[in-house]
Amino acid sequence: xxxxxxxxxxxxxxxxxxxxxxxxxxxxxxxxxxxxxxxxxxxxxxxxxxxxxxxxxxxxxxxxxxxxxxxxxxxxxxxxxxxxxxxxxxxxxxxxxxxxxxxxxxxxxxxxxxxxxxxxxxxxxxxxxxxxxxxxxxxxxxxxxxxxxxxxxxxxxxxxxxxxxxxxxxxxxxxxxxxxxxxxxxxxxxxxxxxxxxxxxxxxxxxxxxxxxxxxxxxxxxxxxxxxxxxxxxxxxxxxxxxxxxxxxxxxxxxxxxxxxxxxxxxxxxxxxxxxxxxxxxxxxxxxxxxxxxxxxxxxxxxxxxxxxxxxxxxxxxxxxxxxxxxxxxxxxxxxxxxxxxxxxxxxxxxxxxxxxxxxxxxxxxxxxxxxxxxxxxxxxxxx
Amino acid sequence: xxxxxxxxxxxxxxxxxxxxxxxxxxxxxxxxxxxxxxxxxxxxxxxxxxxxxxxxxxxxxxxxxxxxxxxxxxxxxxxxxxxxxxxxxxxxxxxxxxxxxxxxxxxxxxxxxxxxxxxxxxxxxxxxxxxxxxxxxxxxxxxxxxxxxxxxxxxxxxxxxxxxxxxxxxxxxxxxxxxxxxxxxxxxxxxxxxxxxxxxxxxxxxxxxxxxxxxxxxxxxxxxxxxxxxxxxxxxxxxxxxxxxxxxxxxxxxxxxxxxxxxxxxxxxxxxxxxxxxxxxxxxxxxxxxxxxxxxxxxxxxxxxxxxxxxxxxxxxxxxxxxxxxxxxxxxxxxxxxxxxxxxxxxxxxxxxxxxxxxxxxxxxxxxxxxxxxxxxxxxxxxxxxxxxxxxxx
Numbered sequence: 001x002x003x004x005x006x007x008x009x010x011x012x013x014x015x016x017x018x019x020x021x022x023x024x025x026x027x028x029x030x031x032x033x034x035x036x037x038x039x040x041x042x043x044x045x046x047x048x049x050x051x052x053x054x055x056x057x058x059x060x061x062x063x064x065x066x067x068x069x070x071x072x073x074x075x076x077x078x079x080x081x082x083x084x085x086x087x088x089x090x091x092x093x094x095x096x097x098x099x100x101x102x103x104x105x106x107x108x109x110x111x112x113x114x115x116x117x118x119x120x121x122x123x124x125x126x127x128x129x130x131x132x133x134x135x136x137x138x139x140x141x142x143x144x145x146x147x148x149x150x151x152x153x154x155x156x157x158x159x160x161x162x163x164x165x166x167x168x169x170x171x172x173x174x175x176x177x178x179x180x181x182x183x184x185x186x187x188x189x190x191x192x193x194x195x196x197x198x199x200x201x202x203x204x205x206x207x208x209x210x211x212x213x214x215x216x217x218x219x220x221x222x223x224x225x226x227x228x229x230x231x232x233x234x235x236x237x238x239x240x241x242x243x244x245x246x247x248x249x250x251x252x253x254x255x256x257x258x259x260x261x262x263x264x265x266x267x268x269x270x271x272x273x274x275x276x277x278x279x280x281x282x283x284x285x286x287x288x289x290x291x292x293x294x295x296x297x298x299x300x301x302x303x304x305x306x307x308x309x310x311x312x313x314x315x316x317x318x319x320x321x322x323x324x325x326x327x328x329x330x331x332x333x334x335x336x337x338x339x340x341x342x343x344x345x346x347x348x349x350x351x352x353x354x355x356x357x358x359x360x361x362x363x364x365x366x367x368x369x370x371x372x373x374x375x376x377x378x379x380x381x382x383x384x
Numbered sequence: 385x386x387x388x389x390x391x392x393x394x395x396x397x398x399x400x401x402x403x404x405x406x407x408x409x410x411x412x413x414x415x416x417x418x419x420x421x422x423x424x425x426x427x428x429x430x431x432x433x434x435x436x437x438x439x440x441x442x443x444x445x446x447x448x449x450x451x452x453x454x455x456x457x458x459x460x461x462x463x464x465x466x467x468x469x470x471x472x473x474x475x476x477x478x479x480x481x482x483x484x485x486x487x488x489x490x491x492x493x494x495x496x497x498x499x500x501x502x503x504x505x506x507x508x509x510x511x512x513x514x515x516x517x518x519x520x521x522x523x524x525x526x527x528x529x530x531x532x533x534x535x536x537x538x539x540x541x542x543x544x545x546x547x548x549x550x551x552x553x554x555x556x557x558x559x560x561x562x563x564x565x566x567x568x569x570x571x572x573x574x575x576x577x578x579x580x581x582x583x584x585x586x587x588x589x590x591x592x593x594x595x596x597x598x599x600x601x602x603x604x605x606x607x608x609x610x611x612x613x614x615x616x617x618x619x620x621x622x623x624x625x626x627x628x629x630x631x632x633x634x635x636x637x638x639x640x641x642x643x644x645x646x647x648x649x650x651x652x653x654x655x656x657x658x659x660x661x662x663x664x665x666x667x668x669x670x671x672x673x674x675x676x677x678x679x680x681x682x683x684x685x686x687x688x689x690x691x692x693x694x695x696x697x698x699x700x701x702x703x704x705x706x707x708x709x710x711x712x713x714x715x716x717x718x719x720x721x722x723x724x725x726x727x728x729x730x731x732x733x734x735x736x737x738x739x740x741x742x743x744x745x746x747x748x749x750x751x752x753x754x755x756x757x758x759x760x761x762x763x764x765x766x767x768x769x770x771x772x773x774x775x776x777x778x
Binding site for chain 2: 310311312313380
């Protein structure tokens, strides 16, 4: 049996999306900027994908800007907003548990004269609205928060944060990194007072190299990629039509039968947590109930190095991440785990299991069965 | 413009009756290295000289790069070969050579003629003077400097006349395949690939053994070692690599022996297993990347205790080198970038906080006795489960 439980790293691409992409690569391969018929056909695919996506967010299709993925969306949102609004102020607020595609961009802006306030989180990885309220100033031009943390699955109060930001300073832009949240929660940017929202395609069974940034109408933003002026000048370069079309299909699919999928993932998660915690030395980080995301479980195992557990599970065809696979294979200490105050001894002993709706209870049971034999075996040979 | 290269080799020239063996090996190795380069090449031996002649289009830079990886070559001289059609013709060729190779004529030069064929009508000195004059005539900006010339123009009168003025350094050493075979203990670190390279440079054929400890070491760690072997193979030729699954042996040592002795005992078993494969492959010695005092397991006491299990000589080319000097070679042979990738190897997994730095053989042997009879079976199993592959340069 195989159990792929690393869906927050990436997911299997939807067969329907893949089939459409094949057609676009080999048959309808036109450049959407071309004047002739083949160009028009290609453009139609983009419009269609934008429509599908806009529907899932209840926004307008022209507010969707396609990118190469989550990292580019976050870069465009943050750098673009900072550059476009720097005359109004140079203060930006973010949290201490952001993905590197946000935190590294913040560090870059800090080096370039911006002031960045980093909000702390509680032991469950959640920011405090009171802290946010205190941090907002007249010269705050941007607040950037993630909706679901990629390492422990903490759900941030972005809806309340949005309301608060706009109440304190209507001019402040609000960016949400929804890369782990899109497809796992119902998201309504308008109601949530979100101006910019980042999404990645390959986390929702779409293709790698696809993603988008929702840009609320009339938001002041400067592009980071300049050139031929595609996508209303916001992101130049010939559109990756196959990836965009694939993303459209994946977006539509992920929100079909949505409630059932979420319930299913919560059931997997709850069963997994209950059983995993029975193994001596195993503890779960973050909320165990449904205030946490349905698809992420962060597990610390006393006396076992994450990398070793990962490879031992891999031998049994159970695939997980050590910390966050998305932040490359450098064994660096996780900022998120540090921020929630995890014991030092567990920082290097934490693995992430992440589910998708396609996972079955049998797969979870299989993974648990492997853990029950592997963990005590590895604990026996703890490094002293 | 160059259609040929003159290959210089040093040490081989002083060999006695076996000289042809070394030269033939060098010719063979050059041909093999050039197989991967686009173009048609002919390698031939002529009176103590090796020439690489090209036919049609070829990539000059790639050719030089390939030749720079052939052990035994000391210098690579891009050469122009001309027929002997009298002095006037020769002078014209040299002037045209200078014109093409040195677009900027502001330089000092000296002509250095040699006659391997003594029946040439002029003496070497006469050639020097006459050709020098012709060059000065053609390019008045040039100057003669017989003591420290910027450009040394060599003219060698052989069956064909050789004209050359640059010598690109080769790697030196002895032609591969002229010195027997040895087994390298290859890890993912900086040192062992350099050690392998250095021994191979003396003409030794290399095999390698790597100790893999899944799940404690990852697939990427193994891939890293294969990648390192590929880099070394660019110089040393295809390498037979034995990947030993060492986990059970290691865990057994961990379970039974005092933890401060782990590393030493582990290394003794690595030597034993490597020696097993070395015997199987008819190797004449083992090679390690050890250097005195670099880590606890490489103090002279540790080396002595490790060495004690080996029956064949252990070659340690880095023994007296400083880390920085080793890194310099690793950078030169392009293994450094790969070596520093952060994957754990089996040596670092179970390191005790304070490993013994001055182990005592009697103590270690006593410590090893705790491993009992099962150990023999575990070692046997590790040997049986070894994966052997041929790693070729890319």
